[in-house]
Amino acid sequence: MAETTSSIVICWFRRDLRLQDQTALYHALRSEYPVLPVFIFDEDILGKLPSPHDRRLQFIYDALEEMQQTLEKEGSSLEVYYGKPLEVFGTLVKKYAVQAVFTNHDYEPYALERDAAVEAFLNKKGIKFNSFKDQVIAEKEDVLKDDGKPYTVFTPYSKKWKSVVTEEWMEEKHTKALFKNFFRQSPQPIPSLKSMGFEATEKNFPSKSLSTELLKKYGEQRDFPGIHGTSRLGVHLRFGTISIRALARKAAEHSEVYLNELIWRDFYHMILWHFPHVGRGLAFRKEYDAIKWRNDEKEFAAWTEGRTGYPIVDAGMRELNETGYMHNRVRMIVASFLTKHLLIDWRWGEAYFAEKLLDFDLAANNGGWQWAAGSGCDAAPYFRVFNPTLQTQKFDKELKYVRKWVPELDELSYPAPIVNHEMARKRCLEVYAKALK
Structure with a gap:
């Protein structure tokens, strides 16, 4: 058990389950305090799932275990909780001298309410809540019409996106060299799926890798379901087990059509932000x-x-x-x-x-x-x-x-x-x- 006097910063993982090229983690590791990685299985979200056999939970669990293996080699550990985020942060601020929390933006209605509540709680304790763009290339007001209004049609949005977004937006956030800055502790157990009311499921998930050959043929093959012509990376983008920046760099080099698919993703996130009634x-x-x-x-x-x-x-x-x-x-x-x-x-x-x-x-x-x-x-x-x-x-x-x-x-x-x-x-x-x- 860690000493309550340990001064740390927390990196709160959500839709960004990787240790490489992760924006919030990059900034946390560059702070002056050791970084405690935290993940919360959110009771409010899990309570709405209709089946105890939800393969998405298995996917998340596998990603956490993979991260944990890397962290253990660094003499560190994830702390994984099952509960309501506000209550978990109540526990964390009692357990540690938390100096700041680092996380990445989430744009969904529930997430915005959750983050606002956590930020307000932390601010009352004098703890800064830092949030960053990570799951998209362009967000919120990044790509607007010349009159400052949001686009509602994709084609002009995509043209503006390509004129606004620079290579700098897609640069890798190098975290590997900073791993020495993780908080040191022995491995902490991850709550089992069973303890949260769920069952393990089969693990046959799509690969994280995307071949250059597939990308080059993507435009001509993507509409035919009988062939393996698409990336199948949707679940990895959804939970952030791969970096959108790395993917966009590769797409920009090999497939304009695939890059457009990634821009559609940004477009729909922008729509949800500016027109929240759709959510x-x-x-x-x-x-x-x-x-x-x-x-x-x-x-x-x-x-x-x-x-x-x-x-x-x-x-x-x-x-x-x-x-x-x-x-x-x-x-x-x-x-x-x-x-x-x-x-x-x-x-x-x-x-x-x-x-x-x-x-x-x-x-x-x-x-x-x-x-x-x-x-x-x-x-x-x-x-x-x-x-x-x-x-x-x-x-x-x-x-x-x-x-x-x-x-x-x-x-x-x-x-x-x-x-x-x-x-x-x-x-x-x-x-x-x-x-x-």
Whole structure:
């Protein structure tokens, strides 16, 4: 047990689970005090998870263990807590003479409230709360229109992003040489998943590595779910096990198309910051909240279970349910199908993805769903309704992807389509037009 007289600074890890090129850690290690790395399994977040078998928790746990192994070699240790952040900091300030807390920005509504409460508590104790940009390249007011207003359309935003962002923004924050500045103590145990009410799950997570060859072919291959043409780094970006700066540097060198995908990420975080109502269940374009959704629960169940009778939709949903991943092109198809063909509220789909996706990120998930529904910024016009059959012919012509996830495709057991495409398209246009007149 550490002495309560130990003067330290805390580096509070959240969505940045790495020891290399981590902004808050870089600044903490350059302070005059030893750095205590802390992670909190937040009761308020974990309490909302519907299943005890959540693979995201396993991913976080594995990342913490990997960090712990490195820290042990340095004679240091993570301190990992399960509880409410405010209460944990109450414990920490009693245990140590905390001089300052270093962390990285989190932009989601709950995180902003949590951080404001922790900062207020620390300030009353005379402890400075330092927060930094780390999970995006550009944030908040970094990329604005010439009149100082935020962009709401991606293409002009991306052009401005490329003109504003310099190599300096993407420079590595070298932390390795500073490891001697960690607080020295024997390894502290990490609370088990079981002790927090969860079970261990299988660990088959995507690799952190991204080959130059894949990047170079990304533009031509990314839309075809039957081939390995995408990076699958979403979960690593979500929890910060890789550096966005390192990835952006590599993308800038090898793939303009992939760099644009990273800029989309920044764009959606910027939207959430400037238009926080999108993070509270409201349409970006408020007039779209007038749409009269059908919200048929049986049809929603068929969609979630991958038995709509549209093979590309069913393949996507089965892939999601089994792996926690879905190819991006297929995400657009299944989201369009739910909102346009079935006229089910995009918020239902958003919530289902939030529960199932390993790489769930509020800003990007909300942005994608509102794009599909037509209610978002830079959205597909409401009268554009993806035809799942044509999408299959275009992007999975040989049915490699479909047959992997829908092996009974040619059997009588495979269901007939739950809705006729032409009828659904006509119905959708009528309902949207009526709401938006």
